[in-house]
Amino acid sequence: MAATGRGLSYGQSVAEAGLAAGTELTQLLLAAAQRLAESIDPERVYDSFHQLLDEVVPHDGVVVSSFDSDDELIHCEYAWVEGARIDESTLPPLPLNREGGGMQSRVIISGEPLLENDVAERVQQPGGTYYNVDSEGRVAKIPDSGPARTSAAMMVPLKHAGAVVGVVQLMRDHGLYTERDLELFSALVGLMHAAVRNARLQIERAHLEAIAAVERARADEREQAANVLALVGDGIMLVDPEGVIVFSNRAADAVTGVELRGRQATEVFEEWQSVEALPIATDVGATRSTTLPVSVNDRELWLSFVAVESSEGVVYAFRDLTSERRFDEEKRDFVATISHELRTPMTGVYGAAQTLLRTDVELSATQRFDLLRLIAVQAERLSQIVDDLLLATSLDHHRLQISHEEVDVGRLVQRTLEVLARTDVEMTMSDAPRVLGDPDRIQQILVNLLDNAFKYGRPPVSVSVAVAGDVLAVAVRDAGPGIPSDEQERIFERFYRSDPKQARAPGGTGLGLYIARELAERMGGRLEARSIPSGGAEFVLTLPCA
Ligand code: ADP
Numbered sequence: 001m002a003a004t005g006r007g008l009s010y011g012q013s014v015a016e017a018g019l020a021a022g023t024e025l026t027q028l029l030l031a032a033a034q035r036l037a038e039s040i041d042p043e044r045v046y047d048s049f050h051q052l053l054d055e056v057v058p059h060d061g062v063v064v065s066s067f068d069s070d071d072e073l074i075h076c077e078y079a080w081v082e083g084a085r086i087d088e089s090t091l092p093p094l095p096l097n098r099e100g101g102g103m104q105s106r107v108i109i110s111g112e113p114l115l116e117n118d119v120a121e122r123v124q125q126p127g128g129t130y131y132n133v134d135s136e137g138r139v140a141k142i143p144d145s146g147p148a149r150t151s152a153a154m155m156v157p158l159k160h161a162g163a164v165v166g167v168v169q170l171m172r173d174h175g176l177y178t179e180r181d182l183e184l185f186s187a188l189v190g191l192m193h194a195a196v197r198n199a200r201l202q203i204e205r206a207h208l209e210a211i212a213a214v215e216r217a218r219a220d221e222r223e224q225a226a227n228v229l230a231l232v233g234d235g236i237m238l239v240d241p242e243g244v245i246v247f248s249n250r251a252a253d254a255v256t257g258v259e260l261r262g263r264q265a266t267e268v269f270e271e272w273q274s275v276e277a278l279p280i281a282t283d284v285g286a287t288r289s290t291t292l293p294v295s296v297n298d299r300e301l302w303l304s305f306v307a308v309e310s311s312e313g314v315v316y317a318f319r320d321l322t323s324e325r326r327f328d329e330e331k332r333d334f335v336a337t338i339s340h341e342l343r344t345p346m347t348g349v350y351g352a353a354q355t356l357l358r359t360d361v362e363l364s365a366t367q368r369f370d371l372l373r374l375i376a377v378q379a380e381r382l383s384q385i386v387d388d389l390l391l392a393t394s395l396d397h398h399r400l401q402i403s404h405e406e407v408d409v410g411r412l413v414q415r416t417l418e419v420l421a422r423t424d425v426e427m428t429m430s431d432a433p434r435v436l437g438d439p440d441r442i443q444q445i446l447v448n449l450l451d452n453a454f455k456y457g458r459p460p461v462s463v464s465v466a467v468a469g470d471v472l473a474v475a476v477r478d479a480g481p482g483i484p485s486d487e488q489e490r491i492f493e494r495f496y497r498s499d500p501k502q503a504r505a506p507g508g509t510g511l512g513l514y515i516a517r518e519l520a521e522r523m524g525g526r527l528e529a530r531s532i533p534s535g536g537a538e539f540v541l542t543l544p545c546a
């Protein structure tokens with residue numbers, strides 16, 4: 001008998017057709033295996049299986065069930081009864097009957113196929129339970145609803161790795177099944193089971209591939225996000241609930257000058273409590289930035305922070321506003337100093353001019369002279385302020401010409417004291433080497449330091465010149481109040497005056513020391529301030545020896 005595709009030349013049953021030769025059975029099964037393997041959808045495999053059965057074993061119902069050994073429930077996977085496919089999801093799962101009752105349960109427990117040609121009689125026996133499913137999918141327990149219409153049934157276990165994982169049952173309302181029917185049914189069930197497992201594996205593989213693809217996409221996205229974060233100008237760091245910085249971008253490390261990742265936030269930022277106390281937004285759209293001073297490695301930074309909650313901790317984005325802050329402070333100092341410094345001489349000039357213009361007052365020649373001298377002095381002061389401003393601007397724009405020539409500093413100090421008519425300044429000189437620099441600029445620095453020593457300090461004022469290694473140090477000392485340690489750097493900032501309202505000192509622009517230090521540095525030297533323990537200030541100008 002030829003087994004060709006769907007047209008397997010089989011009759012009503014294997015027994016009736018008289019399948020005798022094993023070779024024919026082999027051919028039949030080969031064709032069946034081919035047909036079952038065509039689909040990778042378990043539903044379609046069941047359909048093909050049923051079509052194959054239709055052609056070779058007469059039946060009125062076929063039910064494929066799976067068995068879960070964990071909860072011992074039998075679930076229907078596929079059901080076809082009396083000419084109609086039934087939605088298996090409407091059938092309730094059945095519990096395994098360990099008391100030896102139900103036929104399915106018996107097959108599941110024994111793992112052996114079962115052929116029953118007297119179903120009606122069997123279900124009447126105590127403990128025998130048979131569920132009949134009609135074409136509407138109604139499930140009925142046979143002993144409760146009268147005699148079964150089923151005359152014969154075959155059940156074959158589905159096994160995986162030696163364990164029963166399901167049962168396939170075939171029922172007919174009339175006639176009997178033979179051992180040969182069971183043999184053929186078992187063989188087809190085996191093929192069907194292999195095909196279903198294969199289909200499921202394919203689905204599983206496709207599923208795993210999809211998961212892997214999603215993972216890959218996520219990893220790509222993460223990498224892209226990390227690349228973007230690396231390029232963002234703002235510092236970004238993620239701080240976990242234990243306070244550890246688990247992520248930081250390049251800008252965050254650059255702003256703080258610290259490789260942040262893996263460090264405890266409290267170790268890096270001295271004022272971490274104030275950062276932690278910032279409001280944490282739960283929504284990126286509702287963030288608010290706060291500018292805070294924080295010290296990192298003894299450097300004061302002004303950072304504008306935004307904090308956003310994330311599943312792994314708190315994300316902090318920060319921008320470095322230190323230079324803007326410095327600029328703001330300079331602006332404030334500038335306005336405070338310059339407005340006062342301009343107003344003072346202007347008021348003097350204005351007052352003197354007004355007096356000279358009065359016609360109702362008779363002024364003596366001396367009075368007129370004094371007023372005119374006052375105007376001249378104040379005008380010079382005004383032009384001095386403007387000169388300082390212009391000089392500072394030239395220095396800022398690197399437009400100032402500075403010569404580099406050999407200078408005898410000892411003589412220069414002496415000349416300067418003479419020009420200033422300062423006989424009250426003590427000068428000591430241990431060596432007299434020459435330095436490389438611009439004599440006019442060195443003198444300008446000396447004039448500023450001596451001027452300050454008398455303006456802000458107290459006599460005695462002294463100047464010492466000494467060699468220290470390959471530099472010459474010129475120190476100007478006074479016996480005044482000195483300079484508080486937290487101002488020893490600030491006094492070199494533009495427009496900074498420790499007492500801008502000049503309550504204790506006469507006029508100044510706050511530019512003198514800024515210009516002096518800039519000039520010293522342009523000549524390859526330095527200018528530092530310190531307070532002397534015995535009281536007073538000391539400014540040390542160092543210049544490279546020639
Ligand atoms: P100005 O003299 O125009 O104010 P400077 O830049 O020369 O500007 O000085 C800046 C500030 O430094 C002064 O306002 C003063 O507060 C402080 N200072 C400078 N020299 C001394 C000194 N010898 N003793 C104490 N304070 C000083």
